[in-house]
Amino acid sequence: MNRAITNFDQKMLGSIHNYSLELLNDTGIRFPNENAREIFREHGFRTDGEMVFFKEKDIRMALNTVPSSFTIKARNPAKDIQIGGDNYMMAPGYGPPFIIEPSGEKRNALLDDVHKFCKLVQTSQYLDFNSSIIVQPTEVPQETAHLDILLATLLMTDKPIMGSSSSGIAAKDSLKLAELVWGNTDEPVMISLVDSLSPLQYAAEMVDSLMVFAEAGQPVIVHSSCSLGSTGPITIAGSLVISNATTLAGICLAQLINPGTPIVYGLGGSPTEMKTGGYVNASPEDAKHTAIVTALGRYYNIPCRSQGALTESFCLDYQAGMESAMMLTTAALSGANLSLHACGTYGSMLGMSYEKFIADEDLCGAIKKLMQPVEFTDDAFSMDMIKELGTSGNYLMEMHTLKRCRSEFFMPELSIRTIHNKWLEMEPRDITERAAGILAKRFAEYEKPEIDPDIEKHLVQYVNTRKGL
Amino acid sequence: MPETKGDLTMAVKDIAEAVAVFDRVKVVELVEAEIAAKTEIDEILNAGLIDAMDIVGKRFSSGELFVPEMLMAAKAMKAGLEVLKPHLSAGAVAAKGTVVIGTVKGDLHDIGKNLVALMMEGAGLEVVDLGVDIDAEKFVKAAVEHNAGVVALSALLTTTMPTMEIIVAAIKEAGIAVKTIVGGAPVTEAFADQIGADGFSTDAPGAVELTRKLLST
């Protein structure tokens, strides 16, 4: 088969890898941190100014120590997540500073929104872990906003958390809070996103946080992406080489600091909107990157990340559904191990929406169902029943059907499955208004998960002290 | 623009034409020829180069031209301007105004800032691009050094937006007669007002228009 998203044979992947090695060796990657370059030099790497150069054997050695799968502990052990293999874990939106209201209006996101989204994550059937910036609360001091979010995700949910990578200090805060919960950070208790800067460089703060997390052996998603045609070549092949080389360099640093640090390999690439210079986040080109990153993840035997249910739309219209579904389905079917932005994100990752969150949950659920292997047990074949009923059967009357009628099929919460007159009479009929109804129910059913009051006290104390309260 | 001079104006229009199809070599050739023919320098500048960029700007805004095409046109126009520069009366270029632009301290997003800077250059403004991660001190210093009319700040992170406020305040405190404008995806008009900036725009063409307006007041 030579479908565009499956034609990545070993030879093609090998050529991406080889060109990446060429860039790593000839052009190098810019690390603006002296302490990082010091580590590279100690291991015999060549540096020149802020540039670090890599040989094939350096990359090979680094790749050798990356685990092919690992577990991230949740506060509730039943909710631990396994990253790698056939698993696909989903987290909600990451980073949006705005809320897009059903009216279409946008407003600044607030800490209260962080709290509300935590309630939705906790009550979500489909989301597996938290985001470290589900929205960026804008009214609190920005230097300590990461503490407010970390505290909320730790107290209001018992699913795994993401650490904050916005600076070395934020990374250390993440570890401190985790220590208060788990006593130590010997095992993975969070995962954090470290983005490189295209082309071929890292920001100092990102490297600082990468180093803090690697020292602690905490998992890091090392992600690079080009804006095709502006921070990288307009062609996927060229941009891929840049992103792959940059990501490999970051992985290499983490493995030098602490061999065996769990890594999620990530690369993306989005078209530059050629009429405006804007960044387009949900496109066939983005989806293609998703397919390629998963193939490269398998090539390197490292778990891989993809983008989630992204869209450029700002309301629950055909475009939002179409783009979100294309992005997330491609991720699922091509074998991504983890997606951020699986729920709630609108136009260009700048706005979160409560209603989109509910709609995306349906999509996540449908996709998780789609990914499940078909059951081929004796009970599923149900040969005895088929023979017995022959041509006269009404399977609706069978115990076999009764036993499975609530669990066999995926049941959407928001999407409708009704006949036309019922739909016409539906009150409310509008999808955004229906989502609002589900939201109200979800907020009402939320219960704060149990936590040792002492731990809670210490967490709050730590955050207050850091905020100078 | 003078309507007269028949053939001469036609030739100047050719310059505009060449800019619009981003033919850098031809623009330089035509400008040189016009200078040799003793066409008024102001006319070459205004009816040739600047008019051309106005047209290009409009075509870009209407979606007819794509970004790389618009940028190539700007490059062609700049090449023509370089040829013209030694012949311009002192201050004729500077009069258009100098803009100091940069992404604020802590922020490394520069795609949007670069686009704004390039479009400003294309519109005939003198642009000093300080790059990314720029603090108040550097902005103030550059504004003084280049006698800037406008300082343009870009930020893409809510965590670096407060830095804009610090920079705007520092510029005011320095007592230099320069206008400040701000932009970047999370920045809003309300925020711009709140921090006392002189202007805000959601996109690059808007930033150019805004800057021109501020420079002419």
Ligand code: B12
């Ligand atoms: C590309 C991108 C990156 C690239 C940047 C590459 C580069 N060289 O610039 C990379 C991957 C490196 C990156 C890194 C990060 N990013 Co980023 N990034 C984006 C993204 C997707 C697009 C930005 C962009 O280039 N847009 C295209 C340009 C053309 O548009 P623009 O910048 O808005 O500019 C236009 C206008 O705003 C205006 N304008 C711009 N500047 C100015 C100035 C003036 C004076 C005026 C008048 C107008 C004006 O005109 C421009 C042209 O029309 C945005 C999401 C988004 N849609 O904005 C996130 C986004 C801004 N990033 C985000 C984050 C969180 C980060 C990281 C912290 C992620 C991480 N954990 O690693 C790091 C931070 C690095 C740092 N210290 O700066 C968040 C910010 C959230 C927040 N709460 O503030 C966003 C919103 C995405 C998200 N949801 O996560 N990012």
